[in-house]
Amino acid sequence: MKISNSRAIVKNMSVTLLYQAVSISFGFLLPKMLLETYGPSIHGLTSTIANTMNYIMLLNAGLTTAAIQSLYKPISENNTKSLNQVYNAIKNFYFKTGLAFVIAVLAVAFILPMIIGSEVDKSIVFFLMIIMGMEQILDCFLISSSRALLQADQKMYITYRINILAFLMRGIIQIILISNEASIIFVQVVLPSLVLFRFIFMNWFIKNNYPMLDSKVKQDRSALSKRWSAFVHQISGLILNSTDVIILTIFINQITVSIYSVYQLVVSYLYSFLLTIFSTSSVASFGNLIAKGDQNIRKRYNQFELIFFMVISILFSVSAVMILPFVSLYTSGVNEVNYVDKILGLLFITIGLFNSLRVPALTIIDAAGHYKETQNRAIIEMLINISVSLILVNFLGIYGILIGTIAAFLYRTTDMIIYANKYIIKQKQYKSFSRVLLVFLLIIINLFIFKYLVIWEVTNWLEWIIQASIATIISIITTIVLNYIKERNAILELFKTVMNLIKFK
Structure with missing residues (x-):
């Protein structure tokens, strides 16, 4: 095994x-x-x-x-x-x-x-x-x-x-x-x-x-004693992630749900990509390190967090500028509904970014099994989303529902970063939050560069791919340069670790 x-x-x-x-x-x-x-x-x-x-x-x-x-x-x-x-x-x-x-x-x-x-x-x-x-x-x-x-x-x-x-x-x-x-x-x-x-x-x-x-062999049901604490987390998470569509279905209509679903498709696949590649692939490794009491857990986590934040800096820089051209091309065969909406694009990218920033903290919390310790925080996140969404949907429609999600994600992502650093990794959260700020700075810088040096009207998928590729190259360069300036030693150490991992292939 x-x-x-x-x-x-x-x-x-x-x-x-x-x-x-x-x-x-x-x-x-x-x-x-x-x-x-x-x-x-x-x-x-x-x-x-x-x-x-x-x-x-x-x-x-x-x-x-x-x-x-x-x-x-x-x-x-x-x-x-x-x-x-x-x-x-x-x-x-x-x-x-x-x-x-x-x-x-x-x-x-x-x-x-x-x-x-x-x-x-x-x-x-x-x-x-x-x-x-x-x-x-x-x-x-x-x-x-x-x-x-x-x-x-x-x-x-x-x-x-x-x-x-x-x-x-x-x-x-x-x-x-x-x-x-x-x-x-x-x-x-x-x-x-x-x-x-x-x-x-x-x-x-x-x-x-x-x-x-x-x-x-006789079952050991006590081994699943953490199920009910994890149960609270998953209930909160599923309600949180499903609330938008349910409220739209009840208060508005299926057409609006369809518009929501197109934008959600982009954000959900981005998050699924990040969660599966990084968290799902690594949580068992972190879990085994914690189970064995390995002292390298802090070093591994900091490297994991660094490379993850670099990746989302690139992905969300490109996504922020390419989501509207994507939606326009994606729905070009549908004439009865206008799917292109700048405000929706901005709100969905914000939701995706806030949700993704928690992945390193989420991974280590899952690996450590700290479900009971954090269940109340998950409930608060869910309640924020439901309450703000229900209040704002009557005034702002779909925008109000998305603002509710942003408010919930902002609270919980901040909380998870603090908790993971303080109670599991046992280090100050300054480094994590400085990396978060750098992610925001990189996205702003990249969008400024795209606006004045790259953007032109996209009329077909080939042009979209070309423009997305150019945006990706620019984002990679700016991300590596700024992270190297900020954390030179950490970047060099990360490079050595990645090279060692590749050798295992």
């Missing part, structure tokens, strides 16, 4: 990068095809159902996080008995959760058509809810426990290899169906079908690489 932290990080990050490339490519293409083929109402409906499923997944809240956390110790100690006790408890919990999912999906499938307006046929709402819900139900029954084991054992690259194949199959099949204007029901049936494909390969890998697993 054991694998060095360095090799694990390199393997996980490299495969995850490929997965993100495939995921983002189809993630942009498929919704665009849905929007152009079926219209903004169906496009908005699929977004509403996806967010509704997030609420149903609250039944599973806390289990995945606690499961991964509980597996760190038996894996790092190579304790087979303890591993079996914990793993069997995890499987049992997931089975019970799957049964609860079935009941919840059926209940919502009957209720949701009554909430959605007359824009979409109620039978379509019902069947889409069932089909999209089946994907999560099957995942819970068949895959979730194995995925938790692989992540705790620093082998997420196996999961992502399987997911890459599944995503390619999904993309190709759905493109064919949408191109032939097949029913939206048939298009979405592809999702639960591919869960079975993933299960076959993952089950084969687990059986061949973990022969010590024994389902007859």
